[in-house]
Amino acid sequence: MEVPIELIRPSPYQPRLTFNTGDLKEEIERDGLLSALVVRKRDDHYELLDGERRLRTLKEMGWKTAPVDVREVDDVTARRSVFKLNIVRENYTTEEKARYFKKLADEGMKAYQIGQELNVDDTWVRAHLSVFQFPEDIQEAVWADQLSISTIRELEAVIGANIEEAISVAGEAIARKLTIRQVHDLVRPSVERIDKARVEAARQALEAKTQVLGAAAPISLETPEDYEKAATALREEAKKRRLESLTPEERAALAAQREQEAIEKQQRKEEAQGKREEARQQEIEDEARKRAKEIVKDNNLVREFVAGEYVLTAGDVRAEDLREALMQKLMANIPEEKRQRAKDIFDEEFNSLQKRLEIFPEKSAKIEPKFTRFKELVTRGVIPYTVWDFPDRDDYAGDKDFHGNCSPQIVEQCIWRLTEEGDLVVDPMAGSGTALDVCRKFNRKCIGYDIKPPTERVDIIQNDSHHIPLADNFVDMVFIHPPYWKLVFFTRAEEKLPDLSRADTPEQFLEMLKEVFQECYRILKPRKFMCVLLGDLIRDGSFVPLCRKTANMAEKLGFVDYGYAVKLAHGEVSRKKSGVIVAEPIYTDNLKISHDAVMFLRKGGG
Numbered sequence: 001m002e003v004p005i006e007l008i009r010p011s012p013y014q015p016r017l018t019f020n021t022g023d024l025k026e027e028i029e030r031d032g033l034l035s036a037l038v039v040r041k042r043d044d045h046y047e048l049l050d051g052e053r054r055l056r057t058l059k060e061m062g063w064k065t066a067p068v069d070v071r072e073v074d075d076v077t078a079r080r081s082v083f084k085l086n087i088v089r090e091n092y093t094t095e096e097k098a099r100y101f102k103k104l105a106d107e108g109m110k111a112y113q114i115g116q117e118l119n120v121d122d123t124w125v126r127a128h129l130s131v132f133q134f135p136e137d138i139q140e141a142v143w144a145d146q147l148s149i150s151t152i153r154e155l156e157a158v159i160g161a162n163i164e165e166a167i168s169v170a171g172e173a174i175a176r177k178l179t180i181r182q183v184h185d186l187v188r189p190s191v192e193r194i195d196k197a198r199v200e201a202a203r204q205a206l207e208a209k210t211q212v213l214g215a216a217a218p219i220s221l222e223t224p225e226d227y228e229k230a231a232t233a234l235r236e237e238a239k240k241r242r243l244e245s246l247t248p249e250e251r252a253a254l255a256a257q258r259e260q261e262a263i264e265k266q267q268r269k270e271e272a273q274g275k276r277e278e279a280r281q282q283e284i285e286d287e288a289r290k291r292a293k294e295i296v297k298d299n300n301l302v303r304e305f306v307a308g309e310y311v312l313t314a315g316d317v318r319a320e321d322l323r324e325a326l327m328q329k330l331m332a333n334i335p336e337e338k339r340q341r342a343k344d345i346f347d348e349e350f351n352s353l354q355k356r357l358e359i360f361p362e363k364s365a366k367i368e369p370k371f372t373r374f375k376e377l378v379t380r381g382v383i384p385y386t387v388w389d390f391p392d393r394d395d396y397a398g399d400k401d402f403h404g405n406c407s408p409q410i411v412e413q414c415i416w417r418l419t420e421e422g423d424l425v426v427d428p429m430a431g432s433g434t435a436l437d438v439c440r441k442f443n444r445k446c447i448g449y450d451i452k453p454p455t456e457r458v459d460i461i462q463n464d465s466h467h468i469p470l471a472d473n474f475v476d477m478v479f480i481h482p483p484y485w486k487l488v489f490f491t492r493a494e495e496k497l498p499d500l501s502r503a504d505t506p507e508q509f510l511e512m513l514k515e516v517f518q519e520c521y522r523i524l525k526p527r528k529f530m531c532v533l534l535g536d537l538i539r540d541g542s543f544v545p546l547c548r549k550t551a552n553m554a555e556k557l558g559f560v561d562y563g564y565a566v567k568l569a570h571g572e573v574s575r576k577k578s579g580v581i582v583a584e585p586i587y588t589d590n591l592k593i594s595h596d597a598v599m600f601l602r603k604g605g606g
């Protein structure tokens with residue numbers, strides 16, 4: 001806001017005695033006034049808190065109004081801020097400081113109050129005030145920096161007891177340009193004498209007033225401890241008298257100030273504590289990092305770590321770091337695009353393992369081998385959950401344009417989990433050859449059959465898989481992706497092939513599939529798996545539960561049901577770019593089927 005310049009008055013607490021306005025004038029002429037004056041409102045005028053040099057300059061330049069920022073502050077704050085604002089900008093001269101302190105002292109403030117209010121050492125305030133006890137020539141010498149305030153401080157004791165002596169020493173100090181040390185030595189005998197006299201006076205006072213100490217017996221001043229006790233008592237007494245000498249307002253102000261100081265002290269303490277805590281955390285982190293590096297180098301430790309032993313003993317930060325290190329080691333073996341998922345899985349599993357081990361530490365030995373196996377699988381990229389979501393089909397295997405193809409990722413999951421390198425996998429309904437290509441990539445052998453292989457896939461053997469030309473107990477895994485009954489026709493009607501997609505009814509389809517499964521069971525080695533990728537469907541408004549019926553049928557053949565994973569379907573959904581699972585609009589009573597099942601069936605025996 002703008003106010004008439006004549007309404008702005010300088011602060012009565014301005015310590016500055018001289019103002020240099022020259023350079024500021026140039027600056028204002030060039031750039032204008034960059035910051036508003038800070039004032040507080042008085043009855044009929046504004047009192048300046050900050051900006052006296054600017055105010056003077058504006059007046060010299062003939063400005064009629066000035067921009068001001070009006071603050072609401074009490075006298076004490078006004079006094080303090082005027083002093084502080086100026087001292088941070090430029091040091092006051094000794095004379096400015098001394099006169100300012102004297103003004104406050106003349107208003108009734110004690111040196112220690114001035115010290116507290118301005119947050120400066122009160123002996124320093126006292127030394128400035130003492131200057132006024134000297135004759136003018138010595139005062140001039142102080143203002144001219146020929147005699148320092150520190151020297152005056154050395155003379156403090158003497159000033160109080162014998163001002164004549166202090167004047168004489170000060171004169172000598174000026175004339176002989178004495179150092180502070182020399183002044184100190186010069187007045188030492190007097191100071192010692194004064195101190196002795198003080199002690200004597202104190203002793204007498206204490207003897208006369210033993211209750212000050214709360215002591216039952218008369219006081220004696222012989223041992224150092226006696227003196228310490230006496231000093232404490234005197235300090236207490238000094239404090240009490242100081243308080244008594246204050247008016248109620250001053251007392252309230254002092255209390256408020258103490259409270260403020262206590263708050264600030266507490267804040268400083270908390271800050272320091274915070275810093276210490278930060279340093280401690282850093283230390284833990286450094287240590288953890290060091291340890292993590294060792295762990296990565298040392299396989300034995302990795303084993304222990306996986307077993308949870310370190311987690312049980314280490315603090316959280318350390319466990320985190322170790323986990324990170326181990327994770328990096330695991331991740332190094334996983335293809336880039338699978339890392340995030342593998343990391344999530346590992347994290348989830350690790351957390352639950354950690355919890356279990358914390359609750360049942362004695363179980364850690366039992367869990368360890370399982371966890372090692374789990375780690376191995378995660379390292380391969382296996383998803384150990386029942387929901388699989390591959391929004392994009394990897395294109396390195398099979399043919400994405402083959403109607404009814406599957407994503408290579410599904411085959412990957414099955415062979416990573418259930419076979420080792422060099423194992424033999426059979427796909428009795430190979431289609432465009434996805435399983436064959438995936439197996440080849442991951443060093444598994446694979447034989448693929450199909451009732452009508454694509455002509456370009458010479459590696460797929462034409463075969464009706466109602467019969468599979470392989471020996472019993474021969475293969476390590478079967479991956480089979482049958483037609484979903486009539487969803488897609490894989491052969492033409494006139495070809496009259498025993499194509500499952502051409503079965504007349506679901507029952508006939510299941511009957512045909514049963515024969516194929518029997519063959520699969522026969523060729524599988526004992527306890528080996530058959531993975532079946534299949535989907536339910538809706539035909540003529542009716543739900544056809546192919547998956548459930550297939551699982552029941554397989555069980556009857558002797559397969560042990562190991563459950564299934566749900567593979568989310570993205571066809572239409574991804575085209576709409578609207579999320580993963582959607583329900584068919586309410587014009588039918590059925591939900592839209594947006595997943596397939598990957599069923600795990602294990603041959604018994606062994």
Ligand SMILES: C[S@@+](CC[C@H](N)C(=O)[O-])C[C@H]1O[C@@H](n2cnc3c(N)ncnc32)[C@H](O)[C@@H]1O
Pocket residue numbers: 398399402404405406407428429430431432433434435449450451452463464465466481482483484490491498499500501
């Ligand atoms: C869903 S597709 C398999 C697709 C394959 N997984 C891929 O990614 O290309 C089903 C396949 O089963 C074949 N099929 C149907 N009846 C068969 C039978 N009796 N013997 C062998 N293959 C059969 C079809 O020709 C078709 O290629």
